[in-house]
Amino acid sequence: MPSLNMIQALNSAIDTAMSADPNVLSFGQDTGYFGGVFRVTDGLQGKHGLTRSFDAPIAEAGIVATAIGMAVYGLRPCVEIQFADYIYPGYDQLVSEAAKIRYRSGGEFTTPITVRTPYGGGIYGGQTHSQSPESLFTHIAGLKTVVPSNPYDAKGMLLAAIADDDPVLFFEPKRIYNGPFDGWHDRPVRPWAGHELAEVPEGPYTVPLGQARTMRQGADLTVLAYGTMVWVSLAAAEEAGVDAEVIDLRSLVPLDIDAIVASVKKTGRCVVVHEAPRTSGYGAELSALVQERCFHHLEAPIQRVTGWDTPYPHAQEWDYFPGPKRVAEAMRRAMEG
Amino acid sequence: MPDGSIPPQDRPNAPKLSLHIPEPAGRPGDAPDFSALPLSPAGAAPRPAVEAAPRDTHGLAYDLIRVLDETGQAVGPWNPRLDPDHLRRGLQAMILTRAFDDRMHRAHRQGKTSFYMKCTGEEAIAIAQAMVLTREDMTFPTYRQQGILIARGYPLATMMNQIYSNASDPILGRQLPIMYSSKEFGFFTISGNLGTQYPQAVGWAMASAYKGDDRIAAAYIGDGATAEGDFHNALTFAAVYRAPVILNIVNNQWAISTFSGMAGGGLTTFAAKGIAYGLPTLRVDGNDFLAVTAATQWAEQRARSNLGATVIEFVSYRAAQHSTSDDPSRYRPADEFDNFPLGDPIARLRRHLTGLGEWDDARQAAAEADAVEQVRAAGREAEAVGTLGQSRPSVKTMFEDVYAGDDWRIREQRQEVGV
Numbered sequence: 001m002p003s004l005n006m007i008q009a010l011n012s013a014i015d016t017a018m019s020a021d022p023n024v025l026s027f028g029q030d031t032g033y034f035g036g037v038f039r040v041t042d043g044l045q046g047k048h049g050l051t052r053s054f055d056a057p058i059a060e061a062g063i064v065a066t067a068i069g070m071a072v073y074g075l076r077p078c079v080e081i082q083f084a085d086y087i088y089p090g091y092d093q094l095v096s097e098a099a100k101i102r103y104r105s106g107g108e109f110t111t112p113i114t115v116r117t118p119y120g121g122g123i124y125g126g127q128t129h130s131q132s133p134e135s136l137f138t139h140i141a142g143l144k145t146v147v148p149s150n151p152y153d154a155k156g157m158l159l160a161a162i163a164d165d166d167p168v169l170f171f172e173p174k175r176i177y178n179g180p181f182d183g184w185h186d187r188p189v190r191p192w193a194g195h196e197l198a199e200v201p202e203g204p205y206t207v208p209l210g211q212a213r214t215m216r217q218g219a220d221l222t223v224l225a226y227g228t229m230v231w232v233s234l235a236a237a238e239e240a241g242v243d244a245e246v247i248d249l250r251s252l253v254p255l256d257i258d259a260i261v262a263s264v265k266k267t268g269r270c271v272v273v274h275e276a277p278r279t280s281g282y283g284a285e286l287s288a289l290v291q292e293r294c295f296h297h298l299e300a301p302i303q304r305v306t307g308w309d310t311p312y313p314h315a316q317e318w319d320y321f322p323g324p325k326r327v328a329e330a331m332r333r334a335m336e337g
Numbered sequence: 338m339p340d341g342s343i344p345p346q347d348r349p350n351a352p353k354l355s356l357h358i359p360e361p362a363g364r365p366g367d368a369p370d371f372s373a374l375p376l377s378p379a380g381a382a383p384r385p386a387v388e389a390a391p392r393d394t395h396g397l398a399y400d401l402i403r404v405l406d407e408t409g410q411a412v413g414p415w416n417p418r419l420d421p422d423h424l425r426r427g428l429q430a431m432i433l434t435r436a437f438d439d440r441m442h443r444a445h446r447q448g449k450t451s452f453y454m455k456c457t458g459e460e461a462i463a464i465a466q467a468m469v470l471t472r473e474d475m476t477f478p479t480y481r482q483q484g485i486l487i488a489r490g491y492p493l494a495t496m497m498n499q500i501y502s503n504a505s506d507p508i509l510g511r512q513l514p515i516m517y518s519s520k521e522f523g524f525f526t527i528s529g530n531l532g533t534q535y536p537q538a539v540g541w542a543m544a545s546a547y548k549g550d551d552r553i554a555a556a557y558i559g560d561g562a563t564a565e566g567d568f569h570n571a572l573t574f575a576a577v578y579r580a581p582v583i584l585n586i587v588n589n590q591w592a593i594s595t596f597s598g599m600a601g602g603g604l605t606t607f608a609a610k611g612i613a614y615g616l617p618t619l620r621v622d623g624n625d626f627l628a629v630t631a632a633t634q635w636a637e638q639r640a641r642s643n644l645g646a647t648v649i650e651f652v653s654y655r656a657a658q659h660s661t662s663d664d665p666s667r668y669r670p671a672d673e674f675d676n677f678p679l680g681d682p683i684a685r686l687r688r689h690l691t692g693l694g695e696w697d698d699a700r701q702a703a704a705e706a707d708a709v710e711q712v713r714a715a716g717r718e719a720e721a722v723g724t725l726g727q728s729r730p731s732v733k734t735m736f737e738d739v740y741a742g743d744d745w746r747i748r749e750q751r752q753e754v755g756v
Contacts, residue, residue, distance in 0.1 A: 062570030069540020
């Protein structure tokens, strides 16, 4: 089985979907001939032709809106928003339209679109290339929001997203495109090559949306994380010397609530980690769910480790980014509580 | 000053800038004034070949394509030479639409529903277009194209069930009254967010072209909503990908209380907005059933011939209030519609058919009586199910169709409600 990085795995997913279904097409800014600024759609135009993988005007609302129209017709467009920081012009089309068309038409019209978008920090991208806007979408009934953390899941989840009959926001943690970056930014980064989760089957397979993955079994506390923070949390557990159970949520909506509840009831302690700012971040929802369902099992207050409630900085990136030191401190607090 | 800037008191001769806020020609109490509306005589606008280069149509963005002259005769190169049956069906659909609007407006006054929007004065646009396009084509309407459904024979009682949000509402009481949806009748679910459907229609048309299909899309937007970014995205994508779509702008002069000049209407025509995108542009008398038909046929043939999109501005007038929540006497001259230079589309088509010897006062009276009876019968049917509040889809349906499949949050919340 070939060892792929996340970019190659995502490319393989789109290629696989396009090969299997003529109604799947891919478009976005720079995604055609050039293959995308991160190369995720590299080679697809050459292989599948100009009309199935092409460039789009710099108009995110237009990209989302035309994808909606295509989906209403019966296609399954998989579009790229070049950076999640640029998704806001398309927000109205996602929130007011894609999310609601099935409901408002009594199920008569549907919008099975997949919106892929690289997100998150750790690349010295500053304010406009580092944001994590996932909670703006998890709040919206009718949208699904998912975040893979490794090449195997990236391919299987993207294939599941494209096959899904509802609109899916597919957030790609760009800091781990090339390797499982664990937040120790001053240490060499391991590439995906050789990693067991980089073993990606060539053919089709899906990772169902809504199923978490336990990345590390543990008895002391439960960490709820997704994207790059999964790897940061694993490093943090080592740093703190805590026997943490690290759960990669993979899918925020739908959420694998059963996996969360089972783990927290077992450990009695919970740390929630994400890159996005704290206020109204997805961690707030996770904290609320855990206290609603596991209150009598909790032995300490739930800890949240998040980005700060500031715009994403450039020079101060590593003071903003929730690295393993901060996560480890939260783990210690959870153990003391 | 130390920083090199010059303080205001030291620049006394510099002209003072002033901010311009456009105002309409008339407000309540003023005489109606449409002198700023560019018009052309009927028959004067040239008709380019369907295969014409877009730039050879751009003069038409400033003309006004008209077929019916002051006496009701069809004149000029845009005369679509429709057979009398087509014209009669068009007139009957317009009469029926107006009767439906009047009845539902009254139903709102009687407390039978929460909201209604009439299309009085604009009937020709939706109806003439619906009769050119097929049901397999997809229209992406605004809230003032009920004429499409009525022209296509959609059951009036089903429209009323939607307006009453009753147990037979096909969209289960989920939308504001008049936000219809019918895939079968080629009528995309209406959004209350203005303009969003415009680029979606382009995407639908792109998909049809992608599949090698022969179906086209038609999108509608008002003069006011052309200011939305979605309008400009639609034109960019339609032009770039040569999408088989008709991009209609219904310029009815008013966006609630805001005159068309606030969307830039006084600076150029709405049709002319298409020029910069390299799209063909037509500006059409929207109250002239024949002109609407002819322009639509022209754009339809272009779209079906792989020549892409056409921007059409239909000049019309919103004769009624914006909605039942609006009072136009607060912001515009009361008798504007009576003085609108393009008149009433029903009166004009009636006069034309009468001139052809294909219609008379007796047939008009019979058509009006028939329309009232059709609406009354539909009303009885819908009201037997119930008006707003008397009957509604089950509460359980509120929790359905959010996603294709099951969602534990929604299931738990439904159980919390106990349904």
